[in-house]
Amino acid sequence: MATPVKTMKAIRWYPPSFDIRVEDIPVPQIQDGDDAIVKVTVRSDLHVYRGHAGVEKIHTSGHEFIGEVVELGSNYGVHSQGRPELYATLKVGDKVVSPFTVNCGECNVCRLGYTCRCPFGALFGSPALEGGQAQYVRIPKAGGTLFNLSDSKSWSSALSDEAKTKALAGIADSSLLMLADILPTGVFAALQAMNHPKILPALSGRPWPASFFPGDASVTMLPEDRVLTFAIIGLGPVGLCACVSLLDMLSAQPLPFQIVAIDPVESRREKALAVYSKIDEAGKGSGKFVAESIDNAKKTVQDWTGGVGCTAVLEIVGNPSAISLAYDLVRPFGAIISVGVHGEPQMPFTGRQLYNKNVSFDFGRCPARAMFPMAFDLLVKRQDVFGGVGGPDCLVDQIVGPNEAPEIYAALTNRR
Amino acid sequence: MATPVKTMKAIRWYPPSFDIRVEDIPVPQIQDGDDAIVKVTVRSDLHVYRGHAGVEKIHTSGHEFIGEVVELGSNYGVHSQGRPELYATLKVGDKVVSPFTVNCGECNVCRLGYTCRCPFGALFGSPALEGGQAQYVRIPKAGGTLFNLSDSKSWSSALSDEAKTKALAGIADSSLLMLADILPTGVFAALQAMNHPKILPALSGRPWPASFFPGDASVTMLPEDRVLTFAIIGLGPVGLCACVSLLDMLSAQPLPFQIVAIDPVESRREKALAVYSKIDEAGKGSGKFVAESIDNAKKTVQDWTGGVGCTAVLEIVGNPSAISLAYDLVRPFGAIISVGVHGEPQMPFTGRQLYNKNVSFDFGRCPARAMFPMAFDLLVKRQDVFGGVGGPDCLVDQIVGPNEAPEIYAALTNRR
Known part of the structure; x- marks a missing residue:
């Protein structure tokens, strides 16, 4: 077993906001037999930098990370058969990726696949649980939470074990990091749209x-x-990621489609168009894809559908104006899929508006652990889109060492 | 062709509310080649008696009726092939039931089956369209709107034509009247619950x-x-109707279930239990069914599910307290099916509440015309429950002649 150092660098979040410090803090220790300690090798996070109302506790940030297992609690090993497989098979030295929340893998909620709502759930990098912006991180319920990237047999997917192992070797860690949150969340949005009963006719x-x-x-x-x-x-x-996932699902069926990707920021629209252009012709399916500002998008949907509206709208922002725009764009008997992280404002709809349009909604957080096989398969299949760091169509901009963090955080925030 | 009388009795609604008068008004005439005039034989309605904000126009009430075709517009007959079948086949003398809204049957919305949102849609018995609480009613787009009860070949269902005709003969008009609104709406609620992706695991x-x-x-x-x-x-x-429909769907699958039917009014809970008791043992499926007040129901769901909540909640009231109760009762990753007619109040949820529970919603009006085959088949299959008038488990309490209407309306309103 590797010997952990006594202290480590960590990126600490100080209330109320915009105060990020790199500090030396104690290396986390096993607290429970189900814990694992992971040495973090790749990480990212910006979500709580700006501060959330009511968050007072100083904590290590970081809800996305990849690392190597350096220590395991007492509940790991062959005697743990009957529990989630990883309790029996996880070993020190394994390369792992963690979803952004903890899940036990053995309660009713987890068995149904709704892993992000496990009663043991806690968000890494929040007041409830120290995050991955550190040299080491403690993983509660690690046998239910982690994906073991070193053992392709332990995570099922549509790919063969051989294909998985081979594929994994060709994927940069910066791409794998997308498995922690953004890629499964994008797939989750697309999946809910494509499997909604309102799209079935x-x-x-x-x-x-x-x-x-x-x-x-x-x-x-x-x-x-x-x-x-x-x-x-x-x-x-x-x-x-939702664009890529939706296009991938649509390419597997023969129907024509039309997608308008919407953002007020031109550089983001350009990125969406660059992503689309990188998808090979067969992968594009039989449809069209445009990226537009809000006003232009309303006009486009109007023109495309004769004023009827969209079959489904994916809302990936999480504020009242975005969900209102979704309502305006969706057709009667359409579906609004909202994976945006919404806050305290009340929903900006009257009951009559919802009744009058026969709207369906799916709200909420991605069950990232359950979505891992689908997300991994997409990552492998669309390496042409996800691969590479730094180009105009790259989804993960930079890999940052912990000491650079405060400057990078400030730069990212100012850029918006 | 039957010769319509020049004037007729009609139940007229006067603004602002609680003012219902029986008057002699002109018999409606064909206004468009797609119209039909129907002599009404069975009717019911209470919805707008109490008044809706902003409704100023005097009109004939009644959104549920059965009748006989007495006159057809110029667009009916064999030359109308290629249009909805009823334009070619509907004849004077046919017995028909109408859904509570008009639909053309030949636009994109109707072809998808979302008939209640047809651009030609209008609610019978509203300021937009004279209703069926009269001796005669004009049906716009009748070839798209009506169900021809005299020609079982013209409406498909899982039953054979022979079975349909035989079944029809055994069903009282008071039961058939349920096809106009309440039965398809109940089936619509149950269908959306049973086919929701969140129930699929x-x-x-x-x-x-x-x-x-x-x-x-x-x-x-x-x-x-x-x-x-x-x-x-x-x-x-x-x-x-939703109780019967949901039980019927559940009886077709082997999984155990538990249903709590909720109403603050004891007599309604007793009616629900009486309906359940009339269902034969095979039809009950492998589950349990209770009827409870709001507070008791919360406790029951708590006990049944260990605090997790309901797989799906059917909300058939249409006000903020009912939809809030639905939210409280549903599990994380559960579905709320709302067919209640909601009004102007804003939805009583913050975005964070919806995100935090991964809730799905289906809102809105039943596409009654499209639901007719399913509703009819259920009506035939569950005659033991729906049949008969006047017993404690009867869904349609009384058949009312037009002259009795004001007294009956007042009595019904006072009773609540």
């Missing part, structure tokens, strides 16, 4: 409720009824 | 997202994870 060619009920398929749908129209609101890293 | 035994994605079924779900827990809020006629 167009996908199946059988009208509601014949798409579920075998007795009535007397209506003949026209090709134009089956054109799928999507808006993606917010082109930060998660929004770009 | 329990139904399929494959966790999210493996329920969609073939690559990951490594998690073994336990029997307890697959118990379906439902709450039905509001036990008026639509709520009772």
Whole structure:
């Protein structure tokens, strides 16, 4: 077993906001038999830099990280069979990636796949749990939480074990880091849109409720009824991942589609267009993709759909104006998929507005641990898009050493 | 062709509220080639008696009715092939039931099955369209709107034509009247719950997202994870129809379930229990069904689920306290199906509440015309529950002649 050092560098968040300090603090210790200690090798985080109302506790930031297991609690080993597989198989030296929240993997919520709402859930880099912007991080319930990148057998996906191992070797750590949050969250948004019952009539060619009920398929749908129209609101890293994921899902089916990717910031729209241009022709499916400002996007959806609206809208911002825009853009009987992290403002809708448009909503946090196989497969399949650091179409801009953190944080914040 | 009388009795609604008068008004005439005039034989309605803010126009009430076609516009007959079938086949003398809104049957919205949001949509018995509380009613876009009860070939369902005709003969008009609104709306609520992606992990035994994605079924779900827990809020006629429909759908699958039907009014809870008791043992499925007041229901869901909450909640009231109760009762990653007619109050949720519970919502009006085959099949299959007038478990209490209307309306309102 590796011997941890006694102190380490950590990026500490001080209330109320905009105060980030690099400090020497004690290396975390095993507190529970289910814990693991991970030496962090790649990390990122900006979420709480600006401060959240009511957060008073000094803590280490960082909710996305990759690292190497250096110590395991007493509950690991072959005697832990019957529990999540990682309790039996995880070893010191394994390379791991962690989703941004803890999950036990063995409660009702986790078994259903809703891992981000596990009762043991805590967000790394929050007052509840020290984060990964440090040399070491303690992982509670590590056998349920971590993905073991060193053992492709332990995480299932549509790829063969051989394909997984080979693929993994070709993926930069900066890309793998996307597995912690932004890539599964983008996939989660796209998946919820593509599997929503309100999209099923167009996908199946059988009208509601014949798409579920075998007795009535007397209506003949026209090709134009089956054109799928999507808006993606917010082109930060998660929004770009949602673009790639949605395009990938659409390329697997024959129907025409049209996607408008929306952001007020021109450089982000350019990034979305660059991502789209990097996707090979077969991967683009039979549709069109534009990136537009809010006002232009409203006009585009109006023109595309004759004023009817989008089949589904992906809302990846998390504020009242973004969710209001989603409502304006969605068609009657359309679906709004919101993965944006919303705050305290009340929902800006009356009951009558929602009734009158027959709107469906899916809100909330991505169950990143459960989404890992889908996200990993997409990462492998679309290395042409996700790969590389520093180009105009790169999703992860920079890898930052801990000592540079305060300057980088300030620069990123000023840039916006 | 029958010769319409020159004037007729009609139940007229006067603003602002609680003013219903029986008057003699002109019989409606064909105004458009797509119109039909229907002689009304059975009717009901109470919705707008109390008045809606802003409704100033005197109009004939009634959004639910059955009748006989007495006159057809110029667009009916064999030359209308290629349009919805009823334009070619509807005949004077046919017995028809109308959904509570008009729909053309030949636009993109109708072809998708979202008939209640047709751009030609208008609610019978509203300022936009004279209702069925009269001796005659004009049906715009009748070839898209009506169901022809005299021609079982013209409306598909899982039943054979012979079975449909035979079944129809055994169903009282007071039961058929439920097809106009309350029965399809109840079925719509249950259908949306049972086909929601958030219920799929329990139904399929494959966790999210493996329920969609073939690559990951490594998690073994336990029997307890697959118990379906439902709450039905509001036990008026639509709520009772939702109970029957949900029980019917659950009886077709092997999983255990638990349903709490909720209403503050004891007589309504008793009606729900009476409905349940009338369902034969095979039809009850492998679950339990209780009817409770709000406080008791919260405790029951707490006990049943160890505090986790309901898989899905059906909200059939349409006010802020009902939708708040739905939020309180639903589990993280649960679905709230709201078919209640909501008004102007803002949604009583912050964005953070919705994010933090990963809630899904389906809001809005039932596409009654599209739901007709499912609703009719349920009506036939569950005649033991729906049949009969006047018993404690009867959903339609009384058939009212037009001259009795003011007294009955006043009595019904006072009773609540």
